[in-house]
Amino acid sequence: MEETQLDVLNGDSDIESEMQASIDSFRERSRSYSRWSPVDEGVTLAWNNLTIYAKIKKRGITNYKRIINDMSGAVKAGSLVALMGASGAGKSTLMSVLGYRNSAKLVVEGDMIINGRKIDDYMKYLSGYMHQEDMFIPYLTVLEHMTIMANLKLDRRLTRDDKRQKILNILTELGLLKCLHSKIGGTDQNKALSGGEKKRLAFATEILIDPPLLFCDEPTTGLDSYSAQKLVGIMSKMASERTTIVCTIHQPSMDIFSMFTQLILIADGRTAYIGATSKAIEFFQNLGYTCPSTYSPADYFIKILASPPGQEDSSRQTIKRICDQYAVSDYAKEIDVVVQYEFHMGRAVVPRRFELRSNFKEIHWHSKLYWLVYRWTLEVMRNPTIELTRVLQRVGTAILIGFCYFGTNPYTQNGVQSVQGVIFMLVTENTFHPMYSVLSEFPENTPIFIREYKSGLYHPATYYLSRILSMLPGFILEPVIFISLAYWLTGLQRTFDAFALTTTVIILTMNVASACGIMFSNAFESVPTALAYLVPFDYILMITSGIFIKLSTLTNVFDYLKYLSWFMYSTESLSIVQWKGITNITCENQQQGLPCLKDGTEVLEKYNFTQDNLARDMINMIFLMIAFYLLGYLFLCYRTKRK
Numbered sequence: 200m201e202e203t204q205l206d207v208l209n210g211d212s213d214i215e216s217e218m219q220a221s222i223d224s225f226r227e228r229s230r231s232y233s234r235w236s237p238v239d240e241g242v243t244l245a246w247n248n249l250t251i252y253a254k255i256k257k258r259g260i261t262n263y264k265r266i267i268n269d270m271s272g273a274v275k276a277g278s279l280v281a282l283m284g285a286s287g288a289g290k291s292t293l294m295s296v297l298g299y300r301n302s303a304k305l306v307v308e309g310d311m312i313i314n315g316r317k318i319d320d321y322m323k324y325l326s327g328y329m330h331q332e333d334m335f336i337p338y339l340t341v342l343e344h345m346t347i348m349a350n351l352k353l354d355r356r357l358t359r360d361d362k363r364q365k366i367l368n369i370l371t372e373l374g375l376l377k378c379l380h381s382k383i384g385g386t387d388q389n390k391a392l393s394g395g396e397k398k399r400l401a402f403a404t405e406i407l408i409d410p411p412l413l414f415c416d417e418p419t420t421g422l423d424s425y426s427a428q429k430l431v432g433i434m435s436k437m438a439s440e441r442t443t444i445v446c447t448i449h450q451p452s453m454d455i456f457s458m459f460t461q462l463i464l465i466a467d468g469r470t471a472y473i474g475a476t477s478k479a480i481e482f483f484q485n486l487g488y489t490c491p492s493t494y495s496p497a498d499y500f501i502k503i504l505a506s507p508p509g510q511e512d513s514s515r516q517t518i519k520r521i522c523d524q525y526a527v528s529d530y531a532k533e534i535d536v537v538v539q540y541e542f543h544m545g546r547a548v549v550p551r552r553f554e555l556r557s558n559f560k561e562i563h564w565h566s567k568l569y570w571l572v573y574r575w576t577l578e579v580m581r582n583p584t585i586e587l588t589r590v591l592q593r594v595g596t597a598i599l600i601g602f603c604y605f606g607t608n609p610y611t612q613n614g615v616q617s618v619q620g621v622i623f624m625l626v627t628e629n630t631f632h633p634m635y636s637v638l639s640e641f642p643e644n645t646p647i648f649i650r651e652y653k654s655g656l657y658h659p660a661t662y663y664l665s666r667i668l669s670m671l672p673g674f675i676l677e678p679v680i681f682i683s684l685a686y687w688l689t690g691l692q693r694t695f696d697a698f699a700l701t702t703t704v705i706i707l708t709m710n711v712a713s714a715c716g717i718m719f720s721n722a723f724e725s726v727p728t729a730l731a732y733l734v735p736f737d738y739i740l741m742i743t744s745g746i747f748i749k750l751s752t753l754t755n756v757f758d759y760l761k762y763l764s765w766f767m768y769s770t771e772s773l774s775i776v777q778w779k780g781i782t783n784i785t786c787e788n789q790q791q792g793l794p795c796l797k798d799g800t801e802v803l804e805k806y807n808f809t810q811d812n813l814a815r816d817m818i819n820m821i822f823l824m825i826a827f828y829l830l831g832y833l834f835l836c837y838r839t840k841r842k
């Protein structure tokens with residue numbers, strides 16, 4: 200069957216013999232079409248009439264910018280491919296689309312297949328993707344990072360020792376063993392690994408699962424020539440073991456360039472050349488571009504295909520001529536045969552068996568949750584600017600409030616005002632502080648999440664839950680530290696029950712406020728936009744708290760909005776704890792004619808608070824917290840889809 204279809208494709212051509220040789224060599228390594236199992240048989244990637252546009256929205260109008268223009272090509276199993284072109288030619292865009300990791304802002308037309316099967320969600324599990332920009336949790340060590348990634352990515356049946364051995368083997372090969380216990384570090388003064396070491400670590404992370412298809416966006420940028428050569432050498436070895444590797448690369452040395460078996464040159468979004476690396480010099484020579492002996496061929500090709508400022512028109516003409524010449528060349532025909540063959544077989548032969556990861560057991564979601572919570576907890580604990588500063592700030596504020604209201608006697612008219620003032624401070628401190636902190640903290644890891652989610656590592660719900668769980672100890676510990684200091688310094692009720700109830704209400708207040716902050720941080724693209732909406736929301740909270748206006752006098756929409764105000768629930772419940780059952784408030788020193796509150800019931804009535812509402816207020820806060828978390832999750836899913 201394969202014979203006949205190939206014969207049809209071959210036809211009569213003057214380049215028949217050369218193409219036949221190419222097909223023969225391809226067939227030699229070709230796979231069984233009765234099953235689809237790229238992991239065992241290697242990956243042949245083909246794309247046909249691929250056009251990619253970027254959606255650009257400006258003042259409500261969507262425009263489309265064409266980045267890739269009607270490209271076709273193929274990469275055979277076990278190839279090491281250099282994807283090259285001048286800066287801005289469209290390499291990263293093409294690679295992200297081929298790797299199924301493209302942004303939702305790109306519109307893709309055309310077909311892409313892996314071993315005859317349309318590229319789909321399965322690419323997450325079939326391919327590794329090393330991005331141009333590294334993204335790590337800076338506070339983790341190399342070993343911690345690799346251990347977490349191994350536990351998220353590898354077969355759950357592997358033992359701890361197997362995983363550790365695999366990690367050590369990879370790190371040894373990449374020369375990272377000496378950094379095993381070094382912190383990865385960020386881009387600032389906390390920098391610990393060098394740029395090149397981070398590149399190698401990113402590569403190590405991707406090859407953990409031995410993917411049969413690997414995309415690397417500028418893997419050698421930032422590496423010294425020895426490390427770059429070593430890295431490409433490792434890739435070359437992987438390719439010889441049937442891994443298909445596509446790499447964008449800038450200015451490779453002669454030695455590195457010669458290790459690539461295939462070259463794809465793109466210019467202005469078109470194909471300038473696809474074929475064997477060794478034949479590229481010949482192609483350009485035939486067009487009259489002879490590479491001087493002093494030049495590296497790679498540099499020379501890019502020089503011809505670049506558009507230097509001031510020479511855009513002539514460069515565009517040159518690029519057009521080269522791309523047009525390539526389209527009618529034997530090199531293009533050779534690739535076209537493979538493309539047509541792949542698409543034809545994909546349509547003609549329906550594999551009986553699809554095997555992607557037949558012998559692979561993914562880790563359970565709760566184990567993923569465990570490793571993610573572990574990762575974020577390490578981050579929180581190791582980041583002094585987050586935890587320590589926050590705790591110190593809370594201690595400082597508690598002491599300040601404590602001294603301001605120190606020695607208050609609550610059983611006088613002035614004392615009533617002071618106690619309500621302390622309550623306001625407690626609620627405010629446990630509302631605005633956590634809400635604004637999480638607003639900026641929560642989105643910090645969203646880019647890492649989006650990247651890992653696109654790689655199929657975990658579900659958004661697992662990420663969301665893991666982030667909340669890792670923050671939860673702080674959401675409990677912080678208010679406990681705060682209230683333990685502030686409560687006893689101020690003149691609040693000196694009973695354990697009142698203290699315990701106040702602590703519970705304050706913990707609830709902080710948690711519902713944090714949930715609200717998390718919801719806002721997920722609802723908006725950026726922190727400044729979220730802030731712009733959160734500030735008016737704060738005013739609604741304050742107005743409906745019952746401190747500044749009698750709740751019974753609230754009109755229209757505010758009368759309903761008060762049910763969303765945990766500020767009101769919290770203030771009411773703390774007031775009930777302080778005033779319920781109090782009967783001995785004195786009117787001493789009260790000026791003649793001014794009203795005097797004689798007991799707790801009168802105090803609560805003054806603010807329109809109801810004595811029996813304590814349980815209702817606490818339950819409502821729990822419901823509000825759950826509702827904010829759920830809404831935050833929906834916003835996260837919505838934004839993830841749009842990325």
Ligand SMILES: Nc1ncnc2c1ncn2[C@@H]1O[C@H](COP(=O)(O)OP(=O)(O)OP(=O)(O)O)[C@@H](O)[C@H]1O
Binds near residue numbers: 253255264284288289
């Ligand atoms: N989402 C997008 N919106 C608008 N323009 C985009 C978008 N993505 C890519 N582009 C544009 O498409 C062109 C190609 O970008 P791409 O990043 O693919 O180039 P590249 O060849 O990888 O460049 P470099 O080597 O500098 O990384 C650039 O002009 C870039 O500005």
